[in-house]
Amino acid sequence: MFWLKKLIGAVAAPLPLGIVLGALGALLIWKTSRRRLGQSLLVVGVALPLIASNRGLSEFLISQLEDQYAPLHVAEDVRYIAVLGGGHADNPNLPWTTQLHESSRARLLEGVRLYRQNPRSLLICCGPSVDRTHSHAEVLAGAARELGVPPMKIETLPDVRDTFDEIQSIRGLVGDDSVVLVTSAWHMPRAMGLARKAGLNVTAAPTDYLSPLDEIPGLMWVEFSLEGLQQTSRAGRETLGLIWTKLRGQR
Numbered sequence: 001m002f003w004l005k006k007l008i009g010a011v012a013a014p015l016p017l018g019i020v021l022g023a024l025g026a027l028l029i030w031k032t033s034r035r036r037l038g039q040s041l042l043v044v045g046v047a048l049p050l051i052a053s054n055r056g057l058s059e060f061l062i063s064q065l066e067d068q069y070a071p072l073h074v075a076e077d078v079r080y081i082a083v084l085g086g087g088h089a090d091n092p093n094l095p096w097t098t099q100l101h102e103s104s105r106a107r108l109l110e111g112v113r114l115y116r117q118n119p120r121s122l123l124i125c126c127g128p129s130v131d132r133t134h135s136h137a138e139v140l141a142g143a144a145r146e147l148g149v150p151p152m153k154i155e156t157l158p159d160v161r162d163t164f165d166e167i168q169s170i171r172g173l174v175g176d177d178s179v180v181l182v183t184s185a186w187h188m189p190r191a192m193g194l195a196r197k198a199g200l201n202v203t204a205a206p207t208d209y210l211s212p213l214d215e216i217p218g219l220m221w222v223e224f225s226l227e228g229l230q231q232t233s234r235a236g237r238e239t240l241g242l243i244w245t246k247l248r249g250q251r
Contacts, residue, residue: 013233014052021045049229056221058231063211065238066185069192072205078118080179081205082170083111084163084191085127085136092133096142103184106208108140111182112147114205123149124173126157126166163187163241164250167194176201184208186234190241193251210234 022045028038051057075081086104100108108125115123123144127136134142135158144154157169170179178201183191185206195202210231245251 013236015049015229015233018045018048021048050224052232053224053226053229054221054232055223055225055228056216058228058235059211059213059216059220061235062186062231063213063216065187065189065235066206066209066211069185069188069204069206071185071207072114072180072203075114075117075180075203075205077178078114078121078180078203079177080122080124080170080174081111081114081118082124082166082174082179082181083107083126083140084166084181084183084187085125085140085160086184086208088127088136088139090132090134096139096146099139100143103208104136104140105143107182107184108143108147110205110207112144112149114180114182115149115153119153121153122155123153124155124157124170124179126160126169128160128165129158163191164194164245167191167198167200170195171198171200174200178203180205182207184210186210186238190238190245190251193242194245197251 021041025038025041025043025045028034028041030038032038084107086107087101088099088104089101091099097105111123115121125137125140125144127140129135135156137156137158137160141154141156145151155173157166157173160166160169170181176199180203181188181191181195181200182205185208188204188206192202192204
């Protein structure tokens, strides 16, 4: 199930889906008599990633996810702060903070910011091993130490594969105590759904906003870019993730 989910998420993005449809259309035109169907698939294959790269559309789609939970400016009387994983470069020659991917770095910085408001709290770092030198949880913890969090105030949860596993591990650690959940704003709806289903006493702390604007400038609707394609793809994958977890009864 885990790898099937990853495969669907990878293929269903606008660019790979457009390539598959375009290639299938070209094959039909070249090898069969179904030229009209082939032409239609070829047009859709070209149009899909082009439309998905529109900045206005991408900002609109990603903001539908990011605007569901307000940022947490101040956290008071928090027992636990849990930072969900987001990936890193496996290079032990680099400082811990430099190894983190951009989304992971943003999540950790938010977690450290909230920890400094609650120095008695415990910072939980989540993330899988995946046959690397260090698990992602260990890299997050190392970066947290570099940012001044005492080692005794950090707990790692490396025996996870995805967000569902992370939430279950957090639940096993914190029980009924209060926990602030830190993840990217576009990922927060899925994470909070899983957390509430698991019975966590949870508060959302979204960060890593891809669309931080109050409103979409009109010029963005005539702008096309790789950034737009990336944002639309991310919004699409997150929507699939929401559907997947709902169908499996996880949220």
